Amino acid sequence: MIPAQFRYQRANTVEEALAALAEHGDEAKPLAGGHSLLPLMKLRLAAPEVLVDLAPLDELRFVRLDGDTVRIGALTRHHDLHGDGVLREHAPLLAHVAGEVGDQQVRHRGTIGGSLVHADPAADLAAALLACDGTLVARGPRGEREIPATEFFLGPFTTPLEPDELLTEVRLPRQTGRGWAFEKFTRRAIDWAIVGVAVCGQSVGLVNMAGTPLRASATERALASGAPIAEAAELAAEGTSPVDEPHATAEYRRHLARVLTARALEAAAA
Amino acid sequence: MRVTIEVNGRTVSEEVEDRMLLVHFLREQAGMTATNIGCDTTSCGACTVLLDGESVKSCTVLAAQADGHAVTTLEGLTGPDGDLHPVQRAFREQHGLQCGFCTPGMIMASVSLLAHNPKPTREEVRTGLEGNLCRCTGYHNIVNAVVDASGQEVAQ
Known part of the structure; x- marks a missing residue:
């Protein structure tokens, strides 16, 4: 399978990338690692006329601690996140989840920014970022803006980013002292999660339980009011709308959400 | 566009379509046919090569993305005298x-x-x-x- 025709161009600075996006509007797509976009293009589910390759933008590859905030450049690859010392110490949930994405080869190419803007409801990193109270930073012709993760996922593959905006950074509060765990249930090793649960302290992010990644709010409220884990986890599927598929019915997914949330909360508390 | 890739230590420079995939460049332009195309959907790993020393699935990388970089295929592992890696x-x-x-x-x-x-x-x-x-x-x-x-x- 070969993608439909497009024009390839390379951006050497963020400004160049923004100028190219402004010029071509929604006919252009920024290209990071390409591990979400290129498969869509090969299947003709996306057919941009211009690809703006961000690969030269080393300024968007970093992980650093800035006061109590962990700052991650949008082009940082999953492989680098997983092995990063700063992330492992200050945001261990995200470092762990980055190592659970896809497989070795995918993690060598895929980037955190690319994964988040793709906004697949089954993406592991999105649920982790939700549980970590993360924020996304976008730049565009109207300047820079911060979007909380809770407001970033609007629907399947849909975010508030405008066609001329670029996700440049991900920020999350240092995770000091908050227990964490990630539980992912798949049929085969590299499959997308049927259901996944990311826990950071008493925050719970759900993978693939609705058209977007989302927080298990009922569970979080129960925990906040002092309910034991077993009781709070029973509420994990409240407010979700999982899809019904032949290999995993909606009811099965709700069951998994409850079981995996209980396991993740127990592990995080241990 | 012109793409120049160091394939197994040899510089291969060809005029290709912007949309050409790395695996096709390796097989058709560089003549390195050990790299197989299996599922063509980033799942099976048959097309795995090393890009700057790290494994990637070459069905999901554009030749343009490898422009200016080094690729090693299975052929590149074997020593000059045919010694196996x-x-x-x-x-x-x-x-x-x-x-x-x-x-x-x-x-x-x-x-x-x-x-x-x-x-x-x-x-x-x-x-x-x-x-x-x-x-x-x-x-x-x-x-x-x-x-x-x-x-x-x-x-x-």
Whole structure:
């Protein structure tokens, strides 16, 4: 399978990338690692006329601690996140989840920014970022803006980013002292999660339980009011709308959400 | 567009379509046909090559993205006198293949795995190679081969 025709161009600075996006509007797509976009293009589910390759933008590859905030450049690859010392110490949930994405080869190419803007409801990193109270930073012709993760996922593959905006950074509060765990249930090793649960302290992010990644709010409220884990986890599927598929019915997914949330909360508390 | 890639130490520079995939560049432009196209959907790993020393699935990389970079295919592992790379030798000695279709990708993924983790456990080999499918399901001997290539005793 070969993608439909497009024009390839390379951006050497963020400004160049923004100028190219402004010029071509929604006919252009920024290209990071390409591990979400290129498969869509090969299947003709996306057919941009211009690809703006961000690969030269080393300024968007970093992980650093800035006061109590962990700052991650949008082009940082999953492989680098997983092995990063700063992330492992200050945001261990995200470092762990980055190592659970896809497989070795995918993690060598895929980037955190690319994964988040793709906004697949089954993406592991999105649920982790939700549980970590993360924020996304976008730049565009109207300047820079911060979007909380809770407001970033609007629907399947849909975010508030405008066609001329670029996700440049991900920020999350240092995770000091908050227990964490990630539980992912798949049929085969590299499959997308049927259901996944990311826990950071008493925050719970759900993978693939609705058209977007989302927080298990009922569970979080129960925990906040002092309910034991077993009781709070029973509420994990409240407010979700999982899809019904032949290999995993909606009811099965709700069951998994409850079981995996209980396991993740127990592990995080241990 | 003109794409210049160092393939197995040799500079290959060709005029190609912007949309050309790296795997097609390697097979058709560079003549390196050991790299197989399997699922063509980033799942099976048959097209795994090393890009700047790290394993990637070349069906999901544009030739344009590899422009100015170095690629190693299975052919590039063999020494100038035809000496097999330690991972190639171990795959042969442990019979880490049946039909052989997945083998080039398995070997390249194993080389990358061992570069990051020189003495993996059997479990780590299985996890590290989760992006490579063997439809003969000959995984047992593949794991043996990687353990052998790492210089560790192969528990039978």
